[in-house]
Every structure is written in C-alpha cells, then in structure tokens.
Amino acid sequence: MRLTLLGGGGFRVPLVHSALLRDTHDRRIDELVLHDVTADRLAAIERILAQQAAGHDAPPRVSTTTDLDAALEGADFVFSAIRVGGLEGRTADERVALDLGVLGQETTGPGGIAYGLRTIPVSLDIAHRVRRQAPAAWVINFTNPAGMITQAMQTVLGDRVVGICDSPLGLGRRAAHALGLPAEQVHFGYSGLNHLGWLQRLEHRGEDVLQQLLQRPELLTFEEGQLFGADWLQSIGAIPNEYLFYYYFTRDAVAAIKGSAETRGEYLLRSQVEFYAQVAAAPERAYDLWTAARRARDETYMAEARADDEERDAEDVAGGGYEGVALALMAAIARGERASMLLNVRGRGALPGLPDDAVVEVPCTVDAGGPRPLAAVPLTGHPLGLVQQVKAVEELTIKAALEGDESLALQAFSLHPLVDSVTTAKTLLAGYRARIPTLDRVFGG
Template structure:
C-alpha cells in the first residue's frame, strides 16, 4: 500500500508518522512519500520519520520529494495538509480582522475566507494531478477550511473525504472522564466543520445508552473549562459545542482577548522553530512532547482509521467515523451537495453501497432550530466563499463576508474586503 502526504514537511507530520508506525496492523503501509517544496524542512521531517519507523520496527519505506506528480504516482491514498502562505499568512489572517472589530482566526470569519481563497485553487490543481497519476486514489483532506476545501474537491468529481480531529479529541476526552475505552464511545456529532455539537455521547454505538446528561452533571465544569465557555452555557444547551463555537457564542469577548495578547500564529511559528531544531537531532527517534502543544492531537489515529476503512474491507477499523462528506439528505434543510461533518459508515472497496462514506441518520428526528439555523447560515456563507475562491472578484468576496454571521454588516464587510485583498494580492491571481 502506498500513501503520499502533500505538505509532508509540516511539523505536524511526525504525529502522523507515529500513528502509521504504531497502527501498522490496521494500515499496512509499504511505501510512504512525503511531498513538500520546502527542501530544508522536508529533509528534517523525513529523517525523523525514518527514525520513528526504524525504532518501532516498521518495514515500510519512507521517501521525500518536491516532485508532486512523481510522489503521488501509484498512490492508494493522498493526504493533504497544506498551509498556503505559511505561518506568515496565518498571522495576517489573525490580525487584520481585529482592525474591524471582528474575530481574527484562520478558519472562522474573515480570516477563514482569506485562507479558503488562497487554498482552494491550489488544492484543486493538486487533485487534478493526483487524478492523472492515480485515478483510483482517495484524497483525504486535513487542509483548512476543511468543509469548503472538501466541497470544492467533491464538486470537481474527486474521490475525497474531509477529516478533522475535533470529534476524535472529544471522544477521547469523554472516554477518559467516563473511564472507558474510547472505542466504546459513539458521538451524536452534527454540524459543519468547525461548527459542530455533540447531541449525545452513546455507549457502544449509535443505538446505545446516551451518557451525555450524566456526563454533564458530573463533569460539566471541566468540559466547560476546556471549551472556555461558562458552565451555564452547557447546562442550558444540554449539549457540548465544539470549542470553535466560542467564536460565535462569545465573539466580542474573544475579540478583546485576541487584541490583548500575542497571536496564536506567532506562538506556533516560535514552536515550529523549536520543533525543527529538535527534528534535526539524529538521536531523536520519537515524536517530541512539544508536538502535543502544536495542535492536531489524535490526527494520526483518525487518519489511519479512515484510510484503512476506505482502502480495505473495514475489518479492524471503526465501522462508523466522523468525516466531512456530502449531505445527501442527512440534514433536510441543506442542499444535498453541501458538505457536513457527521458520523458516517465508511465503505471500503467491497462495500455494498460502493466505496466511500455514507452518513448515518441522526439520532434526533428534527434538529433543534438553535443549531439548524446557524448551520444553514454558515452553509450559505460557504456557498459564496467557494464561488469567490473558484471565480474570484472583489464583489464575490464582499458578498461572502456580508453573508457571514460574524460579519453581516455592510460597513464591516466593506472594510474587511479591502483588508483581505490588500494582504493576499500575491496569492490571488485575479486581485
């Protein structure tokens, strides 16, 4: 089995490599290609990756290349983990929206739109080249904003699934609080990427006992602290929102905080420099503890589980996993081609319905309008954001910003449009 990782020079990659090494019985990778144009970073990461495989006795071969077409040729699956513009562009995404009193974040709000505009054309070019080199390869997208990028891929006819680590992180957290094995926890996870709620925490599977009420009673304070939301919010909702909902539920508070401290991008850039220095040590043969602070926790487990299910018969993997995929009637208030983040049954090549994810019907007959309304609103924004990413144009950028629930005012949308275009000219061919 051959896998390729586009963006293989990322400091995230050793997390992925560690998972491939530990879970080799689930996903028997014989060849892994790390692809990245940044030669210096790629060699550091590639060297550590080979040492991790050697330490854990993995027989697979790891190669590195800047040649995308050669790297993906013959691949069974291609993982995308890109950051167009690097941490410098992320720093801008987190900074200029604050000048307008709006949240500065790389996947949400105006900064998220900027990232989508930079990213979608590049990802679509990569996907076309993957299709030419390996027509049957699955594309697993971990590149933010995952929902918009995955919709672009699916709309262009690619075999693609979006992946995020929010759900698996919550599954592991809840399992630890309940003192049970994570495999025995099923989440009633619903929404869009970075806009999700856990409506239930079930024992054993989709039809199991809902443990969420007791979990909130016993551990609501700890969960709320992790989400940086008041305990009262969880008590009144009766569900667990993703931590990204804080940008909506406490927007003005977040803006004040972001304006009073160094940006996350600056912190991550400093952390990346330290990580790369660690990776250069020829004695290092495991992922360093510092990597846990970089983000992407449990990404490797989620990626291994998904790839194994897509490429095999599903044995040894979770039959139901949280992914980003076509709505296809799952949320009846959204278009069928919208991309949602829900539990889905992952069919391998021999699946009865054909390969790919099949969303599991929701446990509730009708989604509460409190959640459905925001999902609908953000989906409308994502429609306009994708249109702007595909066709360009100042007016399309403005319309997407005006439609976003964290913007929604003419003057704000106008000011944000000017700043977005000014800071992203080098990445937007039409600007």
C-alpha cells in the first residue's frame, strides 16, 4: 500500500516512519512518498529515515518529490501535515495577539483563526487534487486547527477525510493509569471539538469510575490534575483536554507566555533552523541529531501551563503520539480490523446541540468502511455553550476563507470567547494581514 505524506520535510515525519517500521502485518504500507515545497528539508528527512530504517527487515520504500500531483498519484492513504506560512507564520499568530494582551497560541483563540484562514484555501486545493489523482484514497488530517481543516476538506471529499489528534487519547490513558487500570480495558467517555473536549465518563467493566478518580489524591499525579488543580476538576465533575487551560486560566496563560524569553513558535523556529543546519553539516549523524532535538521539543511542550519547577510527566513524553493513532486508523480501514478510537468526524447527531455536518471529536467505531461516530456523552451547561460558540467561529472562518470575505473574518475574531471586543478583533485582523502574506492574499491582498 502507498502512503503519501504532505509536509514530508517536517520535523515529526520520522515518528510516522517509526510507526510504519513497527508494523509487521502482511498488508501494510510498503511505499512512503514524502512531499514538501522545500527540497532541502526533504533531503534531510530522507536521510534521517534511511538511518532510522537501518537493521529493519523490509522497511517501506521512501521517495521524495516537490510535485504534488505526482505525490498523490495512486495513493491509498494521504496524510496531510502541512504548515502554511511556516513557523514564521506561527510566530506571527502568537505575537500579534500577545501584543494586544490576548492569548497567542497556535490553535486556540485568534492564532487558530489566523492559521485556519491561510490554511483552508491550500487544504481545499489539496482535496480537489486528491479527488482527481487518488479518488479512492483516505485522507488523514494532522494539519491544525485539525477540526476546522477537516471540516473544510470534507466539503470536497466527504467522509473520506478524518481528523486525528493524540491529545484526548493521552488524557484517557493518563486517567486510567492514575487508577491503576489498563487503558485497553477502559472506555473513554470523551466528547467535544478538537482541543476543546472533556472526559466525562471513565467506564471499566460497565462502571463509571471517573468520580472515584476526582476524589482521590492520585488525581494530582498526572498531567491534567497538575494543570487544572483538583479543586477545579472536582467542581466541574470532569477532566478537560489540556487545551482548556487557555480558557479556564486565560490571564495566567497570557502572563506566562509574555513572561517567557520566547513564544513556543519562536522557540521551534530557532531550534528548527539550528537542527536542519546541524544535519546539513553532519549528515552521518542525522538520526541522532533528530532524536536529541525531539526530546528537547517534547519536554518543553505547553511549558507555560506548568510551574517553573514542574517537569512534564515522563510517561506522557515517552508514550508516543498521533503517529500511533494514524497507524491504528489505517490498519482498521485497510485490514478491516475493527477498532474503537477518538477521532474528528462529522457528528451526524452523535453530539447533541451541534449541526449534523459539524466535525466533532468523539468515540468512533472504525472498520473497512471507515469511522462511524458513536453516541457521545452529551455536553451540558458551560461546555455545550463553549463548544457551540467555538464551532460557530470555525464555520465563519471556513466561509471567510472560501469567499475571501474580510467581514466574515472579522466576525470570527470578534465572536471568539478569547477575544474581548470588536475593536480588538479589527486590530488583530489588520495585524495578521500585515505580518502574514499568505493570510493577506486570502482577501486579495
């Protein structure tokens, strides 16, 4: 089977390759095509993968190309992991907002809207090319903001586009581990949107044990307990996705980010430039250099949400990520191996209170026919209101990008719960247009 990875010169590509190397099934990916717009980065990643594959029997054949149509031709699966505007765009997403005292973050708040506006047109072009070059392919979307981009691509490819994220699965696993339960024996009653969901049930042998966890000191031993604090989690009776930190503790997050020497995007941009330069200077050490750089990136993830003396949980760093989710999804579809997964799909009524065609993040059953959402634990109270508001913002952003309509984009910024006035929204939109050429071009700039 042939897998095409868009954004193939990206830093996280070796994680996907590593997951493919661990797959020993007869029906597995035997050809990996990497596509990127930057030939130098493709060459660096190709070198890393070659070293990573050393000692493995029958690793997938790897090829690279900057020709998108050629990359897509005949693909069985397409991974979309692109970053329109590069990390330079991400630093602008963060800084334009922070300069106004507003949260500056890649997927949450105004930064996520800016990222979506410039990414949607490119993702739609990819979707049209997939329909032409590989009409039977399944598209697995890693590109952020994952829910928004998945919903936009589905306007062209329908249910053959599936969004994935490792964050809700990681939350469920950590909660199960805190209770001493094997994750594979626990059903995660999680529902919401990408980066905006809550674990409301934790079912083991037919019993909901989440409330036991909320009342026990073990709550503080894992990532979300440390992020939100036991008193707040006990108050709301659920465990939020880690990205809810930006909503529940907005002032704290803004202050922490502004108080840092650099934003996450600035750190990644600096470390990425250093990394690719190191690989170019010492190609024989490419894989070792990547391993060291990856460890540093993982350990500093969401550092603004932790105390200065608080380190990220070691098991959380070592536990793998979205590449494992992607491999499980492909296996279920390609081999008919029935699986239960948390995915971003059209809700079709699975999450009451949202349109049927809205992409939501809920438990799904997956087999050769693809994912099917299961009835999710309903959201009520403030979680439902927040999800409805953010989904309305996502849909405005998609429409603004499709139509090149600046007034719709202004509405999206203005109505986001993390933007406090229309005046601020106008300044945000003007600032993003001035700093990010790919976004400005959406509106004819």
